Amino acid sequence: MSPLRAALRKDLLLQWRTRAQAVAVFAFGAAALLLFSFAVGPNAGVLREHAAGFLWLGLLLSSTLTLAESFHAEAEHRALEGLLLLPAPPRALYYAKALANALALAAVGAGLVPVMVVLYDAATPRIPARLGIILLGSAGLSAPGTLYAAMTSQAPARQTLLPLLLFPLVVPVLLAAVKATALLIHGDPMGQLRSWALLLVCFNVIHWSLCGLLFDRVVED
Amino acid sequence: MQGARLPSVMLALGLALLLWGSYWGLFLAPRETYMGDVQRIMYVHVPTAWNAMLALTFAFACAVLSLLRGDPRWDARLEAALEVGVTLSALLCLQGAIWAKPTWGVWWDWDPRLTTTAVLVFAFGAILALRQFVDDPVKRATWSAVAAIIAYADVPIVYFSVKWWNSLHQTQSSPETVSRAFHWPLRINAFGMLFVMSGLITLRARLAALRQEEELAGPLPAAAPRVASAAPGAGA
Numbered sequence: 001m002s003p004l005r006a007a008l009r010k011d012l013l014l015q016w017r018t019r020a021q022a023v024a025v026f027a028f029g030a031a032a033l034l035l036f037s038f039a040v041g042p043n044a045g046v047l048r049e050h051a052a053g054f055l056w057l058g059l060l061l062s063s064t065l066t067l068a069e070s071f072h073a074e075a076e077h078r079a080l081e082g083l084l085l086l087p088a089p090p091r092a093l094y095y096a097k098a099l100a101n102a103l104a105l106a107a108v109g110a111g112l113v114p115v116m117v118v119l120y121d122a123a124t125p126r127i128p129a130r131l132g133i134i135l136l137g138s139a140g141l142s143a144p145g146t147l148y149a150a151m152t153s154q155a156p157a158r159q160t161l162l163p164l165l166l167f168p169l170v171v172p173v174l175l176a177a178v179k180a181t182a183l184l185i186h187g188d189p190m191g192q193l194r195s196w197a198l199l200l201v202c203f204n205v206i207h208w209s210l211c212g213l214l215f216d217r218v219v220e221d
Numbered sequence: 222m223q224g225a226r227l228p229s230v231m232l233a234l235g236l237a238l239l240l241w242g243s244y245w246g247l248f249l250a251p252r253e254t255y256m257g258d259v260q261r262i263m264y265v266h267v268p269t270a271w272n273a274m275l276a277l278t279f280a281f282a283c284a285v286l287s288l289l290r291g292d293p294r295w296d297a298r299l300e301a302a303l304e305v306g307v308t309l310s311a312l313l314c315l316q317g318a319i320w321a322k323p324t325w326g327v328w329w330d331w332d333p334r335l336t337t338t339a340v341l342v343f344a345f346g347a348i349l350a351l352r353q354f355v356d357d358p359v360k361r362a363t364w365s366a367v368a369a370i371i372a373y374a375d376v377p378i379v380y381f382s383v384k385w386w387n388s389l390h391q392t393q394s395s396p397e398t399v400s401r402a403f404h405w406p407l408r409i410n411a412f413g414m415l416f417v418m419s420g421l422i423t424l425r426a427r428l429a430a431l432r433q434e435e436e437l438a439g440p441l442p443a444a445a446p447r448v449a450s451a452a453p454g455a456g457a
Contacts, residue, residue, distance in 0.1 A: 161347075161350065165368060168343035169375050171340050175383065203378055210371060214371070218367055
């Protein structure tokens with residue numbers, strides 16, 4: 001078994017064993033979706049118009065909980081140092097953790113879609129496209145988020161530092177994902193969906209490569 | 222001794238140039254036809270923008286060199302460039318808002334350059350916050366260098382994503398895009414701000430290097446307890 005597959009198996013197993021936490025993160029996201037509607041009032045048209053933005057803000061806020069906890073097991077009893085002693089490159093550990101986080105966030109995002117449909121009447125027939133955007137957006141949040149989680153898990157005030165570092169960085173993900181989701185809900189007469197999806201792909205390519213390169217330095221020093 | 226006085230000389234020269242350029246811009250340069258006197262803010266706004274970008278680019282270069290060489294002096298320069306770059310970017314947002322109100326009718330607009338600058342302030346400001354929470358100087362240097370590289374790489378994506386989203390800002394100003402009558406105050410202030418920025422970065426980097434020396438030297442040996450040194454019955 002390759003180091004990446006072994007590390008991914010370990011991270012997915014960790015996610016599965018702490019699934020109660022994933023449920024809590026989903027409940028947090030659903031509560032955020034409910035609260036956003038109080039901010040703009042009960043007008044169904046306005047709520048539907050802003051549904052995409054609410055969904056991604058809910059997922060962004062939930063992501064900080066998932067990401068902050070992702071290195072919790074490794075931080076305890078200096079387990080990360082033990083992992084680094086294994087004959088596996090630290091990069092494999094990063095990619096496994098980032099992939100597991102992306103999948104966990106995509107699952108939360110997919111779970112929030114029915115909540116959004118019920119609360120804001122924002123249904124779309126293009127379910128595979130919507131899931132694709134959720135997967136791309138989750139991967140975009142996960143790539144820098146996992147790297148910063150590795151840093152902040154070793155620092156005090158990690159609950160403050162992680163969103164402080166992550167939120168400005170993922171502005172392009174938020175913009176592109178909100179626009180793409182809104183186009184799926186309200187229709188795409190100008191064919192812009194492809195461009196926003198491409199922006200998400202570009203963000204992912206740059207950040208998955210760069211963060212993978214820099215992860216060694218974050219955990220080795 | 223000459224090297225020690227260099228930042229002060231740069232600061233004095235920069236301030237003199239800024240005063241001269243601002244006087245020229247405020248009182249000698251002609252009034253702009255469409256915007257009127259409001260346009261005169263350009264003489265500080267545009268130089269602030271150029272120098273903020275320069276400072277953050279220098280911070281990126283320091284971050285790369287700090288990671289490659291592991292020399293704490295590059296970390297000290299990174300800290301200095303980050304602080305000056307974030308301050309100039311925040312000033313840029315403030316000046317932009319002051320200029321936007323009479324020309325666009327609003328203090329803020331979600332224009333690519335404005336939004337990107339605001340994102341820069343938060344992205345690089347967060348690295349300064351991170352530095353405050355990390356006590357280990359080696360980890361602090363590595364983590365802030367990594368975060369600075371990622372934040373800098375993110376800038377073009379933020380700019381283009383916001384540009385696709387919304388755009389209102391006029392074409393970027395430079396001596397080539399403005400009338401000849403406006404050239405000199407713009408150039409003088411740009412060099413003035415460059416000297417002030419360089420002087421501040423040099424001074425701040427020295428301060429950061431001194432703090433590093435103190436951290437690496439470790440705590441001072443504890444003073445011997447008075448009770449132990451006192452001879453028994455000395456007070457009798």
